[in-house]
């Protein structure tokens with residue numbers, strides 16, 4: 001059986017990666033599975049353990065790093081985020097195309113380990129719109145919003161390191177473009 005693709009969807013926090021993913025995940029032709037990450041961040045209202053994230057504490061996360069259990073990991077605005085390696089490998093070996101939704105430092109690590117990963121960077125129509133989206137989510141205090149916005153400015157410079165760039169203005173259009181990218185690589 002052909003091993004599944006490893007697809008990395010990156011882009012600044014609040015650009016709409018999770019929103020757009022909901023549109024193309026339902027497309028059965030793409031044979032996709034979402035890789036649930038591990039994080040030390042507190043759950044937001046409505047987030048579900050094992051679906052949105054595996055929520056854990058700093059000690060367990062650091063142990064996972066030590067044990068080599070993560071494909072990649074990064075510290076983002078005071079919390080750890082990482083991709084459990086074993087599940088990604090199991091799914092790819094079973095022929096599934098696995099999608100990671102991760103920030104830019106994580107993508108750099110993935111590219112080193114899996115040079116054939118399909119890397120996609122999502123950009124907002126403007127930085128003003130990005131700020132509106134982060135604020136509109138109403139999930140973080142002002143101090144964290146400021147840190148996320150400052151980080152977004154730095155992350156946008158990494159766009160050149162990605163194979164594909166997709167603008168999320170209309171989420172359905174962005175999802176259609178991503179579906180096309182995935183099909184082209186299957």
Ligand SMILES: Nc1ncnc2c1ncn2[C@@H]1O[C@H](COP(=O)(O)OP(=O)(O)OP(=O)(O)O)[C@@H](O)[C@H]1O
Pocket residue numbers: 011012013014015016017018019020133134136137168169170171
């Ligand atoms: N094309 C769009 N037009 C307008 N609003 C959008 C669009 N896409 C997403 N949004 C809104 O922007 C906000 C952020 O979206 P979302 O949480 O999907 O971003 P994200 O990139 O997954 O963020 P993070 O990386 O922080 O998890 C949400 O409130 C969402 O409804």
Ligand SMILES: Nc1nc2c(ncn2[C@@H]2O[C@H](COP(=O)(O)O)[C@@H](O)[C@H]2O)c(=O)[nH]1
Pocket residue numbers: 011012013014017037038041072073074076081082083101102103104105106107
């Ligand atoms: N390097 C990784 N980055 C990840 C992972 N899971 C999510 N993320 C990214 O972190 C930021 C913040 O996420 P939020 O849910 O707190 O808004 C965002 O860019 C995510 O895409 C991961 O496993 N590794």
